Amino acid sequence: MIPSQIRQFIEKFSRLPSIGPRLATRLSFYILGLSKAERQELELALRGLNTLDRCPRCFFLKSENKQLCDICADPRRNPAVIAIVEKETDILSLERARKFNGHYLMLGDLPEKGTLETVHKSRLQHLKTRIESELNGKAKELIIALNPTTFGDFVASIIKQDFKNHTESITRLGRGIPTGGEIEFADEETLGSALERRM
Numbered sequence: 001m002i003p004s005q006i007r008q009f010i011e012k013f014s015r016l017p018s019i020g021p022r023l024a025t026r027l028s029f030y031i032l033g034l035s036k037a038e039r040q041e042l043e044l045a046l047r048g049l050n051t052l053d054r055c056p057r058c059f060f061l062k063s064e065n066k067q068l069c070d071i072c073a074d075p076r077r078n079p080a081v082i083a084i085v086e087k088e089t090d091i092l093s094l095e096r097a098r099k100f101n102g103h104y105l106m107l108g109d110l111p112e113k114g115t116l117e118t119v120h121k122s123r124l125q126h127l128k129t130r131i132e133s134e135l136n137g138k139a140k141e142l143i144i145a146l147n148p149t150t151f152g153d154f155v156a157s158i159i160k161q162d163f164k165n166h167t168e169s170i171t172r173l174g175r176g177i178p179t180g181g182e183i184e185f186a187d188e189e190t191l192g193s194a195l196e197r198r199m
Contacts, residue, residue, distance in 0.1 A: 081101070
C-alpha cells in the first residue's frame with residue numbers, strides 16, 4: 001500500500017533519537033509536500049554532513065579540509081584550561097553560555113551504567129598525551145563538565161584520580177544543573193552560573 005521509498009524513509013528515520021515510526025511517517029509525508037527545490041535543499045544539507053570530520057585534538061567536529069576545529073584553532077582561547085564533556089551538544093551549550101574561553105575534550109556518549117569503554121579510555125589517554133606534549137605535563141585547570149548522573153559522577157571520580165598529577169586543579173560544574181539533568185538542555189544562564197561556581 002505504501003510505496004517502498006516511503007517505507008525505506010520510515011525505517012531509516014525511525015532509528016533517530018526521539019523519532020519513532022509514527023513521527024517518521026509524518027515527516028515523510030511532510031517532506032513529500034515540499035516543493036522539489038525545498039527537497040533538494042534538504043538533500044544538500046544531509047550530504048553536507050559527509051564533509052565533516054573529527055578534530056584530532058578534542059574530537060569535536062571540523063570541516064574535512066581544516067586541520068583543527070574552530071575552537072582548537074582559535075589563538076584567543078586558553079589551551080591550558082580544558083573542559084571534559086560527553087557530546088557535541090554539550091560543547092554547543094557551554095559555548096552559548098559565553099563564560100568559557102578554554103579548550104575541550106569530548107569523551108563520547110556515556111552509558112547509563114557500567115564501565116568506561118575503550119573509546120573513552122583512549123580519549124582520556126589522548127588528553128594526557130596532549131597535556132604532556134603541549135603544556136609541559138601540566139594543565140592549569142581541568143573542568144569536568146559531565147552530566148550530574150550516577151555514572152557521570154563515577155567517571156568524574158576516575159578522571160580526578162587519573163589526572164591529579166597532570167593539572168593544577170580539577171573542578172566540576174557547580175550544581176546549578178540538577179542531579180540527573182543534562183547539560184544539553186540547560187539554559188545559558190544556568191550553565192554560565194554552573195561554570196562560575198565550579199568546585
